[in-house]
Amino acid sequence: MFDPQPLLRLDALVAGHTRPVIGPVSLQLTRGEVLGLWGPNGTGKSTLLKAIGRSARVFSGCIERQPDAVLAHLDQQPVRLPAMPVTGRELLRAAGARSEVLETMLPDTLAPLLKRRIDRLSGGQYQLLWICSALATGADLVLLDEPTNNLDPANRAALIEILALERDRRGVLIVSHDHDFLERVCSRLLEARDTGLVEARANR
Amino acid sequence: MTDLLFDPLFHLPLLTGLLLAGLLPVLGALAMLRDEWLAALGLAHLASAGALLGQALGVPALIGATLGALGGGALKTFLSARGNIAYGFMILAGWSATLLIGANTALGEQLARALVEGQLYFAGIAELVAGLLLLALCIRTLPRLMQPMLRARFFPRYETANRLPVWRWHLGLDLLTAGGLAVGTLTLGLMGAFALVLVPAWIAFRLAPSWRWTLIGASLTGVIGYLLAFVAALELDQPFGPMLVGVLLGLALLVGSFERSRLTRPD
Numbered sequence: 289m290f291d292p293q294p295l296l297r298l299d300a301l302v303a304g305h306t307r308p309v310i311g312p313v314s315l316q317l318t319r320g321e322v323l324g325l326w327g328p329n330g331t332g333k334s335t336l337l338k339a340i341g342r343s344a345r346v347f348s349g350c351i352e353r354q355p356d357a358v359l360a361h362l363d364q365q366p367v368r369l370p371a372m373p374v375t376g377r378e379l380l381r382a383a384g385a386r387s388e389v390l391e392t393m394l395p396d397t398l399a400p401l402l403k404r405r406i407d408r409l410s411g412g413q414y415q416l417l418w419i420c421s422a423l424a425t426g427a428d429l430v431l432l433d434e435p436t437n438n439l440d441p442a443n444r445a446a447l448i449e450i451l452a453l454e455r456d457r458r459g460v461l462i463v464s465h466d467h468d469f470l471e472r473v474c475s476r477l478l479e480a481r482d483t484g485l486v487e488a489r490a491n492r
Numbered sequence: 493m494t495d496l497l498f499d500p501l502f503h504l505p506l507l508t509g510l511l512l513a514g515l516l517p518v519l520g521a522l523a524m525l526r527d528e529w530l531a532a533l534g535l536a537h538l539a540s541a542g543a544l545l546g547q548a549l550g551v552p553a554l555i556g557a558t559l560g561a562l563g564g565g566a567l568k569t570f571l572s573a574r575g576n577i578a579y580g581f582m583i584l585a586g587w588s589a590t591l592l593i594g595a596n597t598a599l600g601e602q603l604a605r606a607l608v609e610g611q612l613y614f615a616g617i618a619e620l621v622a623g624l625l626l627l628a629l630c631i632r633t634l635p636r637l638m639q640p641m642l643r644a645r646f647f648p649r650y651e652t653a654n655r656l657p658v659w660r661w662h663l664g665l666d667l668l669t670a671g672g673l674a675v676g677t678l679t680l681g682l683m684g685a686f687a688l689v690l691v692p693a694w695i696a697f698r699l700a701p702s703w704r705w706t707l708i709g710a711s712l713t714g715v716i717g718y719l720l721a722f723v724a725a726l727e728l729d730q731p732f733g734p735m736l737v738g739v740l741l742g743l744a745l746l747v748g749s750f751e752r753s754r755l756t757r758p759d
Contacts, residue, residue, distance in 0.1 A: 341649050341652065341653040342652050342653055342655065343649060343652050343653070358654060359650075359653035359654055360647070360650065360653070361649035361650070361653045362647070362649070363648075363649065366646070367645065367646050367647075367648060369525075369527070369645075371697040371698060373696065373697050373700045373701075373702065373703055373705075373706040374642065374646075374702070374703045375701070375702045375703070378642070378702060378703045378704070379642075379646060381639070382639055382642035382643045382646060382647075383643060383646070383647055384639070384643065403701075403702075405701065405702070418646070421646075421647070422647065431653075
């Protein structure tokens with residue numbers, strides 16, 4: 289699916305909460321791209337995702353999203369309640385996951401867990417299911433913050449496979465400290481520094 | 493014992509109570525998922541205060557209670573008042589108003605006492621119609637609110653990121669809960685209605701294998717608890733509200749013990 293319009297364009301964006309934390313940042317993301325963002329703590333990577341997801345303050349510059357583009361924005365940790373009497377399948381349905389996608393997208397390790405309550409899954413299983421739920425919704429732009437947190441090597445490998453599926457349908461922006469993971473899944477890699485973002489690896 | 497259930501004198505209260513005993517736990521499960529179960533106690537107090545204020549002004553208690561609770565529910569949505577502090581203030585305001593209005597009006601004290609104790613046996617056709625109306629509203633709106641509510645709970649950034657009018661379904665759920673608590677408080681008493689919101693949902697959250705069964709299980713628990721309390725209160729000549737709360741707490745204790753023994757049992 290070729291789409292010449294960028295899904296997302298940041299122009300000299302300065303964002304933060306009570307004060308600016310990151311910027312000025314300029315970048316653009318097109319459909320089919322997986323853009324990775326890494327760098328030391330405190331450089332405002334998560335704040336940048338929140339600004340794109342309309343949860344942080346924009347001090348100057350602008351964010352242009354493709355009109356009608358649907359966003360999925362996942363934080364570092366999935367929501368955990370004291371009791372969650374919701375099955376994996378119900379979680380996927382709540383996210384708006386398309387059933388035809390589920391057949392192909394779910395890794396073999398997760399499929400048998402769909403009938404179990406999500407509070408009876410391990411942290412890694414739940415995290416992977418949570419990310420799958422967002423990817424299976426058909427969102428045009430997916431923002432993932434530290435998606436490999438809690439994942440063991442098998443689940444991490446499953447996530448790499450999932451991100452490669454239906455890649456042309458969406459654009460993905462991933463913040464992570466897991467450099468090896470970003471190298472494997474991203475088409476472009478940016479490094480956050482105090483001065484802003486620098487290209488760490490060009491288009492692949 | 494079953495004679496009491498089929499006594500024509502108690503048909504109307506029994507039916508009204510059964511309806512609410514099936515419905516309030518479903519609203520309770522939704523409130524618990526949103527972590528807003530304490531709001532139900534606040535709304536029950538506001539319904540109670542509204543009923544008394546209505547009566548003091550010559551308005552039927554049912555209308556006063558409904559307006560009191562709906563007003564609280566709407567205010568809660570528009571002020572984005574969430575969390576224990578906000579609900580604590582609702583409880584205090586409702587409690588204070590209930591007792592002050594009760595102490596200063598002719599029939600108020602009697603009604604205030606009835607609301608605290610639970611006056612199920614006096615439930616009439618107005619309460620039954622209100623309950624049926626509430627049931628119809630729930631059947632119409634809950635299936636549509638369920639998916640956005642679950643999504644907002646587990647994917648909290650989705651609505652903000654996509655600029656969805658989240659207040660609409662928050663308001664919808666708040667008003668349904670408020671309506672349920674208003675009718676419930678007038679029919680089953682303040683604490684009886686609150687117990688039906690809290691306890692069956694608490695039990696179902698522990699035992700149910702899925703969200704669907706949580707709703708079904710909470711509703712069934714409410715109905716079973718209600719029937720047991722109805723018969724016990726009549727047989728033992730006890731006030732209904734405290735009996736209902738006692739029976740539900742007993743069921744919760746049983747489930748808690750079962751859960752503890754299951755967790756400590758060696759594999």
